[in-house]
Amino acid sequence: MKAELPTVVLALVLAFLFAGVLMAYPLNPNEFDATASKSGSEITVDMHATVQSDYIVCAVEMENTDREVSYFLDDRYTYPVDVEDQEYEMKRLSVQLKYTGVSHDTIDADGLKTIIDDTANAKKHAVVIFSGALPSNVYGYSGGSFTDLSIKTWMEAGGIIYWYSSERFGYYSAPLSTEFTDWETDQPLDDGSAEFGLTYIEDAETGYADERSDISKLLNLTQNVVWENAPLSAGVTNLGYLNGDGRCSLAFKEIGSGGAMILGGGWTPDMTMAKIITSRVCEWDSLTPDHQSGTFKGDKEITFTGTANAVYVYYGTLAPRYADLFLLG
């Protein structure tokens, strides 16, 4: 029996789709992987990718400790950012971090205090803040002066804050049970940013920074939006782009042996924050590390010689196909 063209067309479309199902899911042939080892002063990185991929491998020196990542969320406090919005952003970052192999947990204000009070292990923790304000049990203010700056003490001891939202250190969060009128009246910290060495321009407008830092090029950090109160470059390390008026799109403020990594603009879909957290670039001793880059397909081995004790391996351009940091002891 001869099949009519409509039947053939339908069969073809179904065949395309079924083949697509198989190729995209159970029979997807793509693999991206890497291993790294150190022998004496030589580091060897073995890379594998089934699709031709751009790669960048950085050999870096840094503190040789694992660092746990925690999200802070506690709906018992008031925040400039709605709890629903915080949860939404958390979900997005979680998906990205899962992709780059970084796990995390979520802590409330009590959990945060436990971490902050443990200054001896500060170098083993990083906390991501989505709320726009820290809870008053670790960051308090009253009568024109600070009553609690334990968060700063913790950073000085090696703790890292990833500030994912607006209002950097500008407010503290009181419990919901506290009488609350508005942020300007009840919980402002006029000198909050200054306390951490951050400066910004009053009433600046959102802009698109265009002067790119070298580390941004190296790590494919493409977030270049600067909000009104994005940190000025004075006293911070710019990991992203610099605006004409001195605002940074990604600023790391070193505080003691730790510090605060601050997103100068909004979330971008290029996974910038996930790349920063995965690479732990804020902890690198130098932002001009020994590195090798290029394009490869199949297997490739590269070596470094020197004093580096970690390698960051990244395949892809804007979105990572593979990213991992290897601590090599």
Add this chain to the structure above:
Amino acid sequence: MDLSRALSQTYESFDKYLFRLKNPVLIVLTVGLILRFLLLPMTNVDSWGWYRSGENIISGDGFYARSGYSYGPAFGYLITFSLIPLTYLLPIGTFSQQSDAMIALQPYFDFSPALQTIEFLASYKIMMIVGDILCAFLVRWIVNELTNDRKKSDLAFTLVFLSPIILIESSIHGMFDIYCGMLSLLSVYFVVKRKYLFGGLSWGVAVLLKVFPAYLFPVLVALVLRQHKGDIKGIVTSLVWAVLGFLVVFFMLYTPQLMDGTFMDTWQVVFGRVDHAGNLVGRFGKLIWLLIPALAVLVALVLYLRKHPLPKKNIKLNAKTSVAIMGLIALAAFGGLVVISGGITNMFSDLFHVSYVVGVGIQGFAMLVAFYLGYKLYHSTLEDEMKLGMMVGTLAIAACFLWVPMPEYLIMILPLIVTYAMIYDRRYITPYLLISFGSAFFIVMVEGPAALLVSIAQYTDLISMDLVIDLTKMYVTGGVVIGDYSIWQLLFCTIGAATQLIGTVLLFVYRFRPYRMEEHRI
């Protein structure tokens, strides 16, 4: 000169030129393919989303492992079919790179510094071109099958394959609407031919690609009921086969997401737009109470007119008065939107959002129209089911586009229109052409023609990046800026949108007196 006669003569002269060619299909196919391959390196702002979809596809972690892919999975499978083999076999690896030169355009419209490479754009769009080819041959075959007229079928092929919007959507935009259009046509064809399993399969894929073919549902069910009037067993058996077809397709497409827990993510695009529209409606929530007195006045008016009918009087309007009345209605609608939006600037800033609201809002109306059309089809005295199915099916889907839909959506009705036009009523070529050209002009002028060249400028030496950026910037910021758009964007997009809307309205106009042909009366 009478406009319809002028159009008819134009089409006839086009026929003459076309059929002077020895093998028109081969020539049209060649020309169409050359045009498509020339357009492949062009891009638009949506390509940034396609890039992220492409990365998700090759990742092996599923389409929804990270943000970036928001459509249902069927679209992803189509792209997978070309992208994975090509990236596996060829050295195509870099999909996108940051272009710092593009930062100059970043404040405007949705421009992004991330520019897609030409090899990625080509690998990504191949399946859309395959869809164009399949659709053109399908339409040609059906027209030939039902008319046995090779000239008509070749003309149908030409109209599909060289339609500007079909060309642009596959080769520049990289959208898959041609598959929805082709499968909508197939579902009507198969149900009329009483191949219900195939009908269910076709409609299933169409509706799971994009939601709009859902409006065919009442029409297809009405066809089945009509074919088996009074035969319950026949009705049940036919519907079971159709449902079986739909279920087969559903489980084929969604099993991976049902297994990996991302099933709810597959509906992002639908829920996202409804939610978006809901948020905007919420802004005007305080005005909703006005609907109550408005409804009361309307009901009172209807009741009054039923008791006191107006005297019968023939109203004859001349062309000038008709245009003036239409102009006043348009002005009133415009004024209403401005008042609701809180000013002209807000209105234009919210243009796309307003479009979402009305677009989502009109879906309820469209579904009512679709059921009404299904009812009419069931009771129609016309015997030709293919004619009924195509005519009513076209109108059922077109009803939800009686606003300013995204231009690509209209591709869904083009295969049905052209097939109907070539077999039954040649006047439908006019709306076909209005939609084809109007929507193509609309989509190109949203960001301006120069913006389509950014990837070519970035990755080749054919044109300077500075020139492309200057031209684009001139277009999106030139003249007066109202809301988020330049006067040029508003002007040209309005022309395109009005043309496509006139084309869509014309589909309905031909169904009413005095334009209706009695042999086409439902």
